[in-house]
Amino acid sequence: MSEMTGHRELSLEQIVSFLKADRQEENELFHRSATLKQAYVGNNVYLRGLIELSNICEKDCYYCGIRCSNRQVHRYRLTHEEVMSTLLFAHEKGFGSVAIQSGERSSPTFVRQIDKILRDAKKVTGGEIGITLSCGEQTKETYRRWFESGAERYLLRIESSSEKLYGKLHPADEKHSYGRRIRALEALKETGYQTGTGVMIGLPFQTVVDLADDLLFMKQMDIDMCGMGPYIEHAATPLWEDRHQLLPLNERLRLSLRMIALLRILMPDINIAATTALQAIEKEGREKAIRIGANVLMPNITPARYRDDYFLYENKPLTARNDEEELDYLEERLQAIGHRIGYHHKGNSPRYKKRTGREQ
Numbered sequence: 001m002s003e004m005t006g007h008r009e010l011s012l013e014q015i016v017s018f019l020k021a022d023r024q025e026e027n028e029l030f031h032r033s034a035t036l037k038q039a040y041v042g043n044n045v046y047l048r049g050l051i052e053l054s055n056i057c058e059k060d061c062y063y064c065g066i067r068c069s070n071r072q073v074h075r076y077r078l079t080h081e082e083v084m085s086t087l088l089f090a091h092e093k094g095f096g097s098v099a100i101q102s103g104e105r106s107s108p109t110f111v112r113q114i115d116k117i118l119r120d121a122k123k124v125t126g127g128e129i130g131i132t133l134s135c136g137e138q139t140k141e142t143y144r145r146w147f148e149s150g151a152e153r154y155l156l157r158i159e160s161s162s163e164k165l166y167g168k169l170h171p172a173d174e175k176h177s178y179g180r181r182i183r184a185l186e187a188l189k190e191t192g193y194q195t196g197t198g199v200m201i202g203l204p205f206q207t208v209v210d211l212a213d214d215l216l217f218m219k220q221m222d223i224d225m226c227g228m229g230p231y232i233e234h235a236a237t238p239l240w241e242d243r244h245q246l247l248p249l250n251e252r253l254r255l256s257l258r259m260i261a262l263l264r265i266l267m268p269d270i271n272i273a274a275t276t277a278l279q280a281i282e283k284e285g286r287e288k289a290i291r292i293g294a295n296v297l298m299p300n301i302t303p304a305r306y307r308d309d310y311f312l313y314e315n316k317p318l319t320a321r322n323d324e325e326e327l328d329y330l331e332e333r334l335q336a337i338g339h340r341i342g343y344h345h346k347g348n349s350p351r352y353k354k355r356t357g358r359e360q
């Protein structure tokens with residue numbers, strides 16, 4: 001089989017066996033995924049400046065540090081001005097896009113705030129900056145409103161595609177139901193977004209079959225982008241109790257890299273992010289992911305004084321460098337592994353173009 005067409009129809013059994021691979025098979029896997037990546041998306045890495053808008057959240061997910069029941073969290077919300085100046089920084093630095101991430105809220109005020117950010121962002125950058133939203137489950141109406149105001153991408157992780165496992169990670173009420181999550185993802189696609197999803201890797205109770213199913217789920221959903229990374233326990237969450245059955249962190253990292261490689265083989269033309277949680281385990285975790293399949297990086301550009309409060313999991317990387325130094329550092333690191341930053345490009349998902357015929 002040629003490298004271009006090879007192994008895109010991996011079976012569940014084949015995926016499971018790659019997830020359990022020994023070192024030699026792992027090398028082959030990484031070689032194949034890196035080659036496919038090169039052929040389909042090249043060696044450009046696109047930047048999404050990550051803006052952590054607010055850690056105020058209505059959800060109570062058992063794994064997440066900013067769940068509403070965690071009273072130890074100092075809650076914050078960026079002002080409109082802070083968001084705009086962060087956005088302008090990203091634009092000036094040549095970032096093709098930003099990702100606005102927030103705890104989930106559904107109040108009309110929240111919906112309006114996002115809407116205003118979107119419209120002003122388009123105005124001040126002359127439509128040049130791409131915007132990904134990651135603001136959880138919303139009504140179809142809200143998704144449509146935000147899309148019309150200029151958000152072209154939306155990232156909503158399924159967290160786990162196994163309904164049973166999803167049930168163990170979330171409270172048993174409608175607000176946290178698996179069905180509601182799936183319907184939200186479908187609504188995003190129907191609305192016209194470049195749609196992204198993802199999962200956590202190495203969760204308690206999770207099997208390699210669950211992970212293989214996650215990959216097939218993404219393929220079947222025909223998503224345009226993916227952000228997935230290792231689960232990292234957080235002391236102030238219910239899932240902390242189950243930490244004794246977790247894989248060691250370095251194995252969760254390896255499993256995550258294999259997941260990224262396998263996804264690149266299954267879906268060679270999508271955008272795959274090297275997520276922050278990879279870096280939380282190993283300083284160069286993201287670079288490793290870039291080498292074997294990822295093509296998107298999300299440097300955190302949230303105003304520094306808020307960053308510690310957006311604390312989803314332990315060891316969240318907090319850099320001592322400022323954002324500009326961080327960018328220089330990234331550039332150097334990427335160059336060292338034969339990649340370069342795709343400045344001034346939105347870096348749309350090639351999959352989306354093929355799927356819809358639309359540029360964005």
Ligand code: 5AD
Nearest residue numbers: 063064065157230231232233312313
């Ligand atoms: N470990 C890793 N990722 C986490 N997230 C939330 N909590 C954790 C954790 N403990 C991820 C979820 C969510 C995203 C915003 O952060 O996948 O969708």
